[in-house]
Amino acid sequence: MPLLVFTDLDGTLLSHEDYRCDAAFPALERLKTIGAGVVMASSKTAPEISVLRDELGLQQWPAIVENGAGLLEPHEAGVKDGSIYARLRAELLKISASLREQFCGFGDMDVEEVAEITGLSRTAAGLAKERAFSEPGIWSGTQRDKAAFLAALSAQGISAREGGRFLTLSFGGTKADQIAQITNELAPRHTIALGDAPNDVEMLQAVDFGVIIANPHRAPLPALKGEASGKIMRSAQTGPEGWNAAILAHLTRLNL
Numbered sequence: 165m166p167l168l169v170f171t172d173l174d175g176t177l178l179s180h181e182d183y184r185c186d187a188a189f190p191a192l193e194r195l196k197t198i199g200a201g202v203v204m205a206s207s208k209t210a211p212e213i214s215v216l217r218d219e220l221g222l223q224q225w226p227a228i229v230e231n232g233a234g235l236l237e238p239h240e241a242g243v244k245d246g247s248i249y250a251r252l253r254a255e256l257l258k259i260s261a262s263l264r265e266q267f268c269g270f271g272d273m274d275v276e277e278v279a280e281i282t283g284l285s286r287t288a289a290g291l292a293k294e295r296a297f298s299e300p301g302i303w304s305g306t307q308r309d310k311a312a313f314l315a316a317l318s319a320q321g322i323s324a325r326e327g328g329r330f331l332t333l334s335f336g337g338t339k340a341d342q343i344a345q346i347t348n349e350l351a352p353r354h355t356i357a358l359g360d361a362p363n364d365v366e367m368l369q370a371v372d373f374g375v376i377i378a379n380p381h382r383a384p385l386p387a388l389k390g391e392a393s394g395k396i397m398r399s400a401q402t403g404p405e406g407w408n409a410a411i412l413a414h415l416t417r418l419n420l
Contacts, residue, residue, distance in 0.1 A: 166420050167200040168352035169411065170228070170343055170367060172359035173208060173216070174329075176377045179403040183284070185220075188404035191411035192220065198420050203346060205339045205357070205367060207231040207300060207332055210242040211291040226346055231325055231332050231363055232339035233297035243296040252299055252333065255320050263313040266305030267331070270295065282329075297337070300330035325363045332363070340366035347371075356414055358407055361385075368396055375410040378402045 171177045177185050185192075195202055202220075204213050205228035213227045213236055227236040234243055253271050256264060270278055270293050279289035281302065303310055314324050317333060325332050347355055355371035357364070360379040365388060368374030374396040376385055390396040399406030 165352040166198055167354045169202045170205050170357040172364050173206040175360040175379045176358050177407050180381055185404045188408045191408040201225050209294050210236040211294045214241045228339050228342040230298040232342050233334040233337040235342055246296055248297050249295045259316050266309055267301050267303055269299040269301030298332050298334035300332040303331050338366050340370040343370045354418055377406045
């Protein structure tokens with residue numbers, strides 16, 4: 165395999181505005197032509213990613229789901245065991261009420277509320293609630309209370325990661341952890357990762373080449389180790405437009 169691409173979705177391969185990736189089609193077609201693999205790596209659930217993966221004809225590749233807390237195998241539609249998510253929700257109930265009430269997770273919302281805060285359709289929001297490994301949500305309290313909340317979670321073995329929009333809780337596992345496993349199994353000649361948020365940093369640094377996709381909806385990521393040497397680059401364009409330009413540029417760079 166000449167190249168294996170790991171990509172975040174919202175704000176990277178997918179536009180923040182309409183969740184479409186039409187602008188990335190030229191690069192996606194080039195990748196298919198040369199036999200490169202595309203592994204989606206997102207905070208989205210397995211059912212959400214399965215639908216998109218099928219639409220783009222990428223179902224032969226695994227996908228990293230729920231921020232790296234789980235893995236969706238090729239051609240698999242979803243993760244059927246919900247015991248990890250149920251345990252996570254149970255642990256949340258053990259946090260003091262004064263802190264817990266300042267975090268509103270997807271499990272606290274109905275489908276309409278998830279659709280409203282994400283901009284997803286009702287159908288897509290329903291898929292976003294079909295969680296197996298992690299709990300994204302909105303923090304509404306102070307930074308001081310947030311630090312206390314995270315400390316209480318950590319004492320129970322729960323980690324928290326900041327994404328493009330949500331604070332996501334899980335029992336661990338990162339995109340970088342899953343990348344190491346997939347890369348070891350597929351043994352590509354080159355690897356590249358693209359992302360736009362703090363929870364993508366480990367992923368960008370775990371591959372041969374990383375691309376930070378510009379995102380005007382949040383503060384830019386700080387300078388990362390590897391940028392000075394050109395291992396990690398930043399796109400000028402946002403979303404799928406930036407994704408498309410970055411992939412095509414790297415294919416030229418690698419003579420692929």
